[in-house]
Amino acid sequence: MKRNLPWRALTPTALALTLLACGGGGSDNGSAPATPTPPPVAVDNSCLTSTTATPVVVGSGDAGDPAAPEPASGYVVGHKIVSAKTFMVVANHPLATKAGCDVLKAGGSAADAAIAVQAVLGLVEPQSSSLAGGAFMLYYDAKTKKVQAYDGRETAPAAATANYLRYVDDTTDQTLPKPSARASGRSIGTPGVMRMLEMAHGDHGKLAWKDLFGEGTRLASDGFKIGGRMAAAIASSASNLKRDAEAAAYFLDAAGNPKPLGTTLTNPAYAEVLKAMASQGANALYTGKIAEDIVAKIQITAGADGSVITPGKTTLDDLKNYKPMRREPVCTTYRAYYVCSMSPPSSGGIGVLSTLGILENFNMGLHAPSQVDLEGGKPSVMGVHLVAEAERLAYADRDKYVADTDFVPLPGGSADTLLNKTYMRSRANLIDFSKSMGTAVAGDFGVPPVGIDKTVEHGTTHYSIVDKEGNVASMTTTVESTLGSYHMSHGIMLNNQLTDFSANPIDPVTNAPVANRVAPGKRPRSTMAPTLVFNGNQPGDFLMATGSPGGGTIIQYVVKTVVGALDWGLDAQQATSLVDFGATNSPSTNVGGEHPNVDITNGGNNDPLILGLRALGHTVATGSQSSGISTIIRKPASGGPILTGGADPRREGIVLGDTFTP
Secondary structure (H helix, E strand, O other), X not given: OOOOEOOHHHOOOOOOXXXXXXXXXXXXXXOXXXXXXXXXXXXXXXXXXXXXXXXEOOOOOOOOOOOOOOOOOOOOOOOOOEEEEEEEEEEOOHHHHHHHHHHHHOOOOHHHHHHHHHHHHHHHOOOOOOOOOEEEEEEEEOOOOEEEEEEEOOEOOOOOOOOOOOOOEOOOEOOOOOOOOOOOHHHOOEOOHHHHHHHHHHHHOOEOHHHOOHHHHHHHHHOEEOOHHHHHHHHHHHHHHOOOHHHHHHHEOOOOOXXXXXXXXXXXXXXXXXXXXXXXXXXXXXXXXXXXXXXXXXXXXXXXXXXXXXXXXOOHHHHHOOOOEEEOOEEEEEOOEEEEEOOOOEOHHHHHHHHHHHHOOOOHHHHOOEOOOOOOOEOOHHHHHHHHHHHHHHHHHHHHHOOOXXXXXXXXXXXXXXXXXXXXXXXHOOOEOOEOOOOOOOOOOOOOOOEOOOOOOOOXXXXXXXXXXXXXXEEEEEOOOOOOOOOEEOOEEOOOHHHHOEOOOEOOOOOOEEOOEOOXXXXXXXXXXXXXXXXXXXXXXXXXXXXXXXXXXXXHHHHHHHHHHHOOOOOHHHHHHOOOEEOOOOOEEEEOOOOOOOOOHHHHOOOHHHHHHHHOOOEEEOOOOOOOOEEEEEEOOOOOOEEEEEEOOOOOOEEEEEEEOO
């Protein structure tokens, strides 16, 4: 039975805990009572961060405050591992991390903290997350020792056709939606994240739902400063934002220029939505005035700048009828570990586990990075080669076979067909130590022909949480592309998630139907891969939670982090910071050129890793990677297990908890 306990009174803004003690008694001879000894005072540094001896409150604006706006940079060197005794949050924005940590500090569960984090992320990171977006979460219940997958993926409206993203009208106007599929109402899926979180709270919540939106409401009302990544997103999207009067008024100044880094934003409309959800539940977003206005915005036909916009076909019934799903996660053993990740409609979990299943056939420990430092060291040529080749094979299968299994079943009706040890061994046998395969061919399972879908996905954000009782949440949440569809309602950015479907329902090469084609009520394929790792061959001995944003490259980011920790012995921060590398099913292999341990000068000809990969036939791409990996690893210590955390130095996130210095 969950307990609904209010927590705001338990979390003082002063963030200092006075320990009371009994006063001294009087003397035996009846003399005047002695002056009581002042009680000892201890400072509770939980959920604070510090660059000096004096703790700094996140969001204070004081020197050293990690939430102070700073320009978005490709990579910030020097991130150090953080240790905590019993609870921890790692998220991609300091204010969101702080909100979740305060909930845990007050005795909340990981599910409670996830709600508080989401409420803040939709405000301070609208380029990546939204109350009107979607999400996937893996949740480990420490008492039952079970992992539950939660599906809050958006859905296509009931009126959608197979050509919904391809034509204005199937019969009368076979031209592209205006001004593009993404920026039209056609891209906006029925949101799922808040109903999903409400479902998870019903299963695992400990504190009252109504008390989990306080920090998001306060920040929206009192204001927060635009950070580096948000400023860059506004600047790059300014012309598109002008089509929406509400978005333009919020993100642009009176002259139509992007509001710059450090500008204080308030969002009273967003605060009102949070208040409504706090009192009415998630239904406040799916019925009534807020829902009516969201539908009206989806159906808009002209922009504020006079441009033509193709309306979406979403109705109030689509919102009212949206249902989140409890799903079984996809899980498999990897060496001495048990790894679980997200099941379809995400392809991320199958992609991660398929890659690991192939790599299990190689002694990856022989190919660890060299010169290991805070940044994870220098990856070896063979280590990157094997991972990239395994990913080519995994992506080939996911591109062909994985979609919303409520509509298109997996081969054999089960993920096991793609993940069993025998099949993984056969895929591993296709890897050549001496040269790259370039492009892999999907496995043949004798099923009816299925088209290949290489639809590109975009932005997301991720957070990992462990509470005092050992429950764990690993959640990836998204608005899809930067600032979604550029449509805004009630201070909320609306997603463009439906562009994760294949716009063409038929493979133009083979004329076979594409598994990830649009259909009414269907959920678009995703690559989000929230991941949990346990010691042994079943859930129970929790070891690791991780995940990342990054669209179609999420599989690569999660795999390199898991392999870095499990095979190469890197700690939570080193595995997170490690060079991002890997491949989709193409001849190009990614090596993150933003990383300080990669030398991209002189066309990469000064870097041994790049040269070594080229010698094996890889076409090396050294563009900056946009991972936002959030990792927690539980490790043994003399006084009992502790938590260690790492935040991705490519984003603005931090690690908070009941931290200490080991």
